[in-house]
Amino acid sequence: xxxxxxxxxxxxxxxxxxxxxxxxxxxxxxxxxxxxxxxxxxxxxxxxxxxxxxxxxxxxxxxxxxxxxxxxxxxxxxxxxxxxxxxxxxxxxxxxxxxxxxxxxxxxxxxxxxxxxxxxxxxxxxxxx
Numbered sequence: 001x002x003x004x005x006x007x008x009x010x011x012x013x014x015x016x017x018x019x020x021x022x023x024x025x026x027x028x029x030x031x032x033x034x035x036x037x038x039x040x041x042x043x044x045x046x047x048x049x050x051x052x053x054x055x056x057x058x059x060x061x062x063x064x065x066x067x068x069x070x071x072x073x074x075x076x077x078x079x080x081x082x083x084x085x086x087x088x089x090x091x092x093x094x095x096x097x098x099x100x101x102x103x104x105x106x107x108x109x110x111x112x113x114x115x116x117x118x119x120x121x122x123x124x125x126x127x128x129x
Contacts, residue, residue: 006066071094
């Protein structure tokens, strides 16, 4: 029986904390694609080369929200690196046959938030519509 999309996504995050490259490679399908604000549909090889080295700095993840819909897992988490920086991301993982076929990452929040409560900082046309 294949693991649920949420189980696969959680295992992926744990592989980063444990710096377990074999575990992450076992989770990622050959036709995998990774997209984020700074990556556009990286293939499996490029993902491992570009993104996996970030595992060296990861200390942990606190899962804030989790949901599953069909073959997709949605996770909002607060990550913490070894230097103590905390950040919040949202990820959408598509899983087929127990392996990741796509990941979309949405990020940009630092914790604590850089904008004071109830305030807005202009985006100079670079932010949301």
